[in-house]
Amino acid sequence: MTARTSTESARDIPEATVARLPVYHRALTALSEAGTSTCSSEALAAAAGVNSAKLRKDLSYLGSYGTRGVGYDVDYLRYQIAREIGVTQDWPVVIVGIGNLGHALANYSGFSSRGFRTVALLDADPSRHGEVVAGINVRPFDDLESIVAEHGVAIGVIATPAVAAQAVADRMVACGVTSILNFAAGVLAVPAGVDVRKVDLSVELQVLAYHEQRKAQGEPA
Numbered sequence: 001m002t003a004r005t006s007t008e009s010a011r012d013i014p015e016a017t018v019a020r021l022p023v024y025h026r027a028l029t030a031l032s033e034a035g036t037s038t039c040s041s042e043a044l045a046a047a048a049g050v051n052s053a054k055l056r057k058d059l060s061y062l063g064s065y066g067t068r069g070v071g072y073d074v075d076y077l078r079y080q081i082a083r084e085i086g087v088t089q090d091w092p093v094v095i096v097g098i099g100n101l102g103h104a105l106a107n108y109s110g111f112s113s114r115g116f117r118t119v120a121l122l123d124a125d126p127s128r129h130g131e132v133v134a135g136i137n138v139r140p141f142d143d144l145e146s147i148v149a150e151h152g153v154a155i156g157v158i159a160t161p162a163v164a165a166q167a168v169a170d171r172m173v174a175c176g177v178t179s180i181l182n183f184a185a186g187v188l189a190v191p192a193g194v195d196v197r198k199v200d201l202s203v204e205l206q207v208l209a210y211h212e213q214r215k216a217q218g219e220p221a
């Protein structure tokens, strides 16, 4: 097994591979918790739900090739991936828009177990202020700037109605947030250097609907 050299950077890793790294990390965590110390690429690929050639190619970007006849060291590979995707670090996160979705996100324990610490829940509606969700006070949206500065927040989550999302993103960017996870419909305009990931469950459902339609027509999925 070889380590990635310091001259290579995370930017060299294709986006599709980056998107699969958390899946491998989750599969390796499960293997580690089950007491497995080494695993073949086939076993890891099966646990992660990808084919093994793709897995080997993905891991080669990390400089991790496993050992012939032995496979991958589960804990070492898990550490390598964690370092690559930044989950060895503590990431303070702010969530804006504490309605139905904001409540669900705030209550989701999976963030904290992966290194994402929700430092503030913000909402523009005064009737929501003071409510405690998952042990955190809902505060006015106008506190955004001071919270970002105080906690060094780099990642913001938008769970407001679509009409408010661009203005929320603008305020986030202006005070130093450089990554946004957007649940609201529509495309956000952000300056270069700011990353936006959009989550749209209806798009995922539409993709499934497309496959269902093809299955119904007797075509291979």
Ligand SMILES: NC(=O)c1ccc[n+]([C@@H]2O[C@H](COP(=O)([O-])OP(=O)(O)OC[C@H]3O[C@@H](n4cnc5c(N)ncnc54)[C@H](O)[C@@H]3O)[C@@H](O)[C@H]2O)c1
Pocket (backbone or CB within 6 Å): 096, 097, 098, 099, 100, 101, 102, 122, 123, 124, 125, 128, 141, 159, 160, 161, 162, 164, 167, 168, 182, 183, 184, 185, 199, 200, 201, 202
């Ligand atoms: N991407 C997905 O898969 C997915 C799934 C469900 C909901 N959504 C979207 O998430 C968003 C929230 O949905 P919801 O059901 O929680 O809505 P909601 O109406 O229950 O909550 C929205 C919250 O945003 C607050 N808000 C409005 N304008 C604001 C502003 N300018 N600054 C700060 N807070 C503001 C409101 O006071 C409210 O509390 C919507 O855009 C919805 O379409 C996306």
